[in-house]
Amino acid sequence: MLKMTHLSKVYRTEVVETYALRDFNIDVKEGEFVAVTGPSGSGKTTFLTIAGLLETFTGGQYHLDGIEVSQLDDNARSKIRNEKIGFIFQAFNLIPDLNVFDNVEVPLRYRGMKAPERKERIMGALERVGLASRAKHYPAELSGGQQQRVAIARALAGSPRLLLADEPTGNLDTQMARGVMELLEEIHREGATIVMVTHDPELAARAQRNVHIIDGQVVDLAEDPRFHAHVVEARQGQGRS
Amino acid sequence: MVMLDYYFRLGLRSLRRNPMLTALMVMAIGFGVAASMTTYSVFRAVSGNPIPDKSARLFTPQIDGWGPQQNLQNNEPGEALGYIDAMALMTAHKARRQTVLYKVQLSVIPGGNRDLPLNANGYAVTSDFFTMFEVPFRYGGGWSTRDDDARASGIVISDVLNQKLFGGADSVGRTLDLGGHDYQIVGVTSHWNPRPRFYDLFSTNGFGKEPDIYMVFNRAMDLEMRPGGRNSCRGSLSYTTWQEYLQSNCVWITPWVELDSPAEVAGYRRFLTNYAAEQQHAGRFNWAPNVRLRDVMQWMDYEQVVPPESRISLAVALGFFLICLVNTIGLLLAKFMRRAGEIGVRRALGATRGEIYTQYLIEAGTVGLAGGLLGLLFTAIGVAGVGVLFRPEIAKLAKLDPSLVALTFAVAIVATVLAAFYPAWRAARVQPAWQLKSS
Numbered sequence: 001m002l003k004m005t006h007l008s009k010v011y012r013t014e015v016v017e018t019y020a021l022r023d024f025n026i027d028v029k030e031g032e033f034v035a036v037t038g039p040s041g042s043g044k045t046t047f048l049t050i051a052g053l054l055e056t057f058t059g060g061q062y063h064l065d066g067i068e069v070s071q072l073d074d075n076a077r078s079k080i081r082n083e084k085i086g087f088i089f090q091a092f093n094l095i096p097d098l099n100v101f102d103n104v105e106v107p108l109r110y111r112g113m114k115a116p117e118r119k120e121r122i123m124g125a126l127e128r129v130g131l132a133s134r135a136k137h138y139p140a141e142l143s144g145g146q147q148q149r150v151a152i153a154r155a156l157a158g159s160p161r162l163l164l165a166d167e168p169t170g171n172l173d174t175q176m177a178r179g180v181m182e183l184l185e186e187i188h189r190e191g192a193t194i195v196m197v198t199h200d201p202e203l204a205a206r207a208q209r210n211v212h213i214i215d216g217q218v219v220d221l222a223e224d225p226r227f228h229a230h231v232v233e234a235r236q237g238q239g240r241s
Numbered sequence: 242m243v244m245l246d247y248y249f250r251l252g253l254r255s256l257r258r259n260p261m262l263t264a265l266m267v268m269a270i271g272f273g274v275a276a277s278m279t280t281y282s283v284f285r286a287v288s289g290n291p292i293p294d295k296s297a298r299l300f301t302p303q304i305d306g307w308g309p310q311q312n313l314q315n316n317e318p319g320e321a322l323g324y325i326d327a328m329a330l331m332t333a334h335k336a337r338r339q340t341v342l343y344k345v346q347l348s349v350i351p352g353g354n355r356d357l358p359l360n361a362n363g364y365a366v367t368s369d370f371f372t373m374f375e376v377p378f379r380y381g382g383g384w385s386t387r388d389d390d391a392r393a394s395g396i397v398i399s400d401v402l403n404q405k406l407f408g409g410a411d412s413v414g415r416t417l418d419l420g421g422h423d424y425q426i427v428g429v430t431s432h433w434n435p436r437p438r439f440y441d442l443f444s445t446n447g448f449g450k451e452p453d454i455y456m457v458f459n460r461a462m463d464l465e466m467r468p469g470g471r472n473s474c475r476g477s478l479s480y481t482t483w484q485e486y487l488q489s490n491c492v493w494i495t496p497w498v499e500l501d502s503p504a505e506v507a508g509y510r511r512f513l514t515n516y517a518a519e520q521q522h523a524g525r526f527n528w529a530p531n532v533r534l535r536d537v538m539q540w541m542d543y544e545q546v547v548p549p550e551s552r553i554s555l556a557v558a559l560g561f562f563l564i565c566l567v568n569t570i571g572l573l574l575a576k577f578m579r580r581a582g583e584i585g586v587r588r589a590l591g592a593t594r595g596e597i598y599t600q601y602l603i604e605a606g607t608v609g610l611a612g613g614l615l616g617l618l619f620t621a622i623g624v625a626g627v628g629v630l631f632r633p634e635i636a637k638l639a640k641l642d643p644s645l646v647a648l649t650f651a652v653a654i655v656a657t658v659l660a661a662f663y664p665a666w667r668a669a670r671v672q673p674a675w676q677l678k679s680s
Binding site: 078093095106 | 672
């Protein structure tokens with residue numbers, strides 16, 4: 001479903017080159033639920049934005065659902081984003097002056113779907129996340145958990161092949177986070193491929209597979225001394241708090 | 242089309258967002274477009290083509306009867322003809338249609354001594370006048386060339402005069418006493434007062450009241466009717482009798498010819514030059530042929546019908562509008578870039594750059610539409626108060642008609658959409674990844 005081979009992403013300024021991803025390799029199979037973890041600045045979000053075709057990469061190859069995407073133009077990338085990928089963001093990223101129905105409708109509009117089908121899909125997705133009764137509410141009238149559910153409904157409405165979630169519970173309290181996580185697990189059980197970036201080891205543990213990124217590279221957790229240092233540091237931090 | 246409707250509704254919704262910013266933009270466009278449209282309404286009235294379907298086929302000839310020492314600036318011949326030259330052109334009859342005219346003033350003596358005499362302004366013209374200038378008739382029509390030759394007492398009166406004298410009834414065939422002479426009414430015009438009055442820019446500034454009467458030119462000659470308008474002479478004025486006046490160098494008759502093709506125009510120009518050359522050989526002119534043949538628009542341009550204050554105020558208003566638009570560009574940029582996060586989300590959900598660009602251009606169009614509405618209100622106020630800037634006879638020409646309403650909206654929308662090109666381009670270039678990372 002998602003395969004990156006020797007992929008690199010370099011941010012260049014006049015004086016410095018910064019590698020956000022370096023010789024990055026990952027292979028996510030169809031139907032997998034993969035958690036991507038790593039310390040801040042390790043390149044997790046850069047990986048996710050490249051995976052979601054929101055950003056181009058500097059070198060290497062990226063195949064998404066069998067398509068090599070490096071040479072695609074903006075229109076083709078937008079079409080793939082619209083039809084194959086669903087995004088769930090930490091900050092929900094709902095459009096504040098659109099109500100719940102209209103927010104979920106956005107990707108379907110860009111797909112050029114007819115109104116009756118749009119309505120059917122929107123209401124189906126909202127029922128799926130338990131918010132059909134809130135279709136006319138505005139984001140500001142919903143709790144954080146409900147807003148994230150709307151965002152999930154928006155991601156699901158287009159029946160994407162791949163769900164990309166960036167810290168989906170990062171802005172939620174424990175109870176709401178649990179609810180959102182259960183929803184993602186349910187969606188996965190129904191066959192969706194999910195790649196979730198998270199800081200939270202508890203959430204990561206609920207995924208089928210964990211991929212750890214350090215300094216822009218996927219590392220083998222068992223062998224990499226940087227991971228051990230990171231874990232020790234994290235434990236010491238927890239001990240202090 | 243479905244997406245355009247979607248973007249339009251998003252645009253309307255966005256008007257409510259950042260109401261202060263929206264209000265500033267709408268006011269900038271409203272004021273700018275109103276200033277432009279108000280001054281344009283005057284400019285349009287004074288500079289419009291008064292006879293669009295024929296203006297390129299109607300020409301007024303000029304022949305230099307004064308010589309380089311006494312001519313107008315840049316050796317331009319007089320703006321009208323004297324009797325000798327006017328009659329020479331008519332007799333030669335080198336155009337398909339031709340007329341000569343001059344302004345007359347008469348007193349209308351109402352029948353039965355019931356009322357006091359009325360002043361009537363009008364023109365002595367020849368029969369082709371009515372067909373050449375497409376004069377519309379309510380009753381009857383003009384007269385024939387035979388009537389010209391017969392120096393007939395037929396007369397055409399205006400609808401306004403017909404209303405005053407006959408209560409608007411069909412007065413064709415009735416007799417009218419003008420200055421002690423009887424005239425037979427042969428036609429009553431519908432309202433006809435082209436503005437500018439292109440056919441007589443010699444005696445008028447182009448914006449006078451509708452003429453009351455049109456009489457047979459030769460009849461006016463027989464009655465030795467002096468021009469009721471301008472009369473321009475050179476040297477010492479030695480004439481005392483009517484015949485001496487006709488032979489003098491005074492110019493007071495405006496000639497018009499209708500020429501249908503460039504070949505006819507070239508032919509007529511040659512004829513004018515040859516005529517002037519003959520006059521030189523005959524010793525009447527002591528200078529080389531100096532003739533002009535201008536069509537309606539060229540003639541209006543030469544006569545500077547458009548008052549300078551109209552051009553200046555329009556230029557100032559357009560400059561003001563430009564400043565308003567530059568401000569609008571800045572405000573639109575601020576409005577659009579405040580929504581970089583939303584743009585990032587839309588891009589992530591599948592919007593192409595082109596779709597973002599279109600969405601924001603249409604959103605700008607809705608701002609333009611609101612600006613147009615406000616501009617229309619201000620234009621109506623401006624048109625009502627335009628007398629502050631212009632002479633009354635000019636100011637009253639400014640009207641808020643359907644075409645000006647449509648133009649106000651079109652200018653507001655098009656100008657705002659043009660102003661939005663750069664802000665919308667910037668919006669479309671928003672990097673979605675940066676926006677989503679930063680949020």
